[in-house]
Amino acid sequence: MQATVIQRMDITARRLVPFGVTLVLMLFAMTPTYVPGLSHVAPMYALMAVYFWSIYRPDLLGYGSTFAIGILEDLLAGTPLGSGALILLLCQRVVFHQQKFFNNKPFGIIWLAFALVAAGAALLRWLCVGLVATSGFTPIGQMSTAYLMTVAAYPIVGWLLAKAHMKLLSQ
């Protein structure tokens, strides 16, 4: 049976959900929160989204989309161009590579694995930014706090992403 134009548009829109949601989360990370001290240790929301979609919908978020989001983040945030894209791509690669491990695992394990992936990502980004910047490395304490914030925020963001997943991509 031939799908109507509207049905096809609907399917395309649904297929764009992972990319769109990741993009929105990346932009959300940049909006001022007016919470004292938070802007210095803001969680890495884009990393959470890339990790989530790479586990649950690897077919809908490819390397190209991840790269585009990372580059956009670097351009907007003023961080060295390519550093954000690099860690998102590596995170995705790790998850793709360990796809069997992630299959049907309880949330606790997924969260723990995210803590490991995010630690690697934060460390690598810290290295990249430090090596490219002219004034040396950010104090490691600052980076560690941002990392802990990222790990702590994952259950909430993961829950929201799971809601979006079930609601929009269950068919």
Place this chain on the structure above:
Amino acid sequence: MRLPTGQISRFGTLKSLLQRFAFLSLIGVTFALMLIGKADTVLVERARDAVTDAVTPVLRVMSEPAAVVADFVNNLRELAAIREENAELRESNARLLQWQSAAQRLESENKSLRGLAALVPEPAATFITARVVADTGGAFAQSILITAGQSSGVRKGQVVMAGEGLVGRVMQAGLYSARVLLITDINSRIPVLVGEAGNRAILAGDNGLRPRLLFLGNKTAAAPGDKVVTSGDAEAFPPGLPIGQVARVEEGLVDVEPFVVRDKFQHVRVADYGLNGILAQQTPAKTPEK
């Protein structure tokens, strides 16, 4: 039509090879971009300008709800403290009235002395007010995006203030948006004067909440509470702009608490003092339309 099993597996291998190729080439591109960015080409800067110009309207809409919530919370907090604040204000009003009469006396004295010395007045600064729509970088960079760009007269290198203190300077100016490098960014270096003695030092950010003083000749020259203002050296900033006060002096490290709290301001003022400091564009900037 169904593909035979052998064909499916060959198709799968091809797909995974393609994926691996895409991954490796994109990783290569990220490294290449980091090198290009390091060389600081005009191309990267133009790309940043174009992207911030395009995304700023979206960020503007997205930042609206947080601003509304922040205003609401502030209102509640102010309402709760209204009585104490009123008493404080009465007290400071009485004190300020005394200062006002002193200032008036000094102003008239100043005017007559200027007349005697035939002083050429400094050119007045022009100000542009803009909204803060993004707070970017997190632990890795400290900058904000504002809703005014070259079309409203904002130029690279201009000074950005909020309320009572220095916020930073314009690092990149697109047509309708600009990026401001905050004084807390790791790449920020500002020549300053410390305390009443006016000891020279460099205020250096480290992406944390409090920037540090470097090259302060005599470490004992700074004590908690000392005011830190711009020195005007290198012509990047005019002299005397308030930045903050010394918060802690410990083991040779001097931390400065900025007057401007980053999480408090929603608007900033971009000031043009007609300076062509180290961050100014290579090509002579056009004078802003007034």
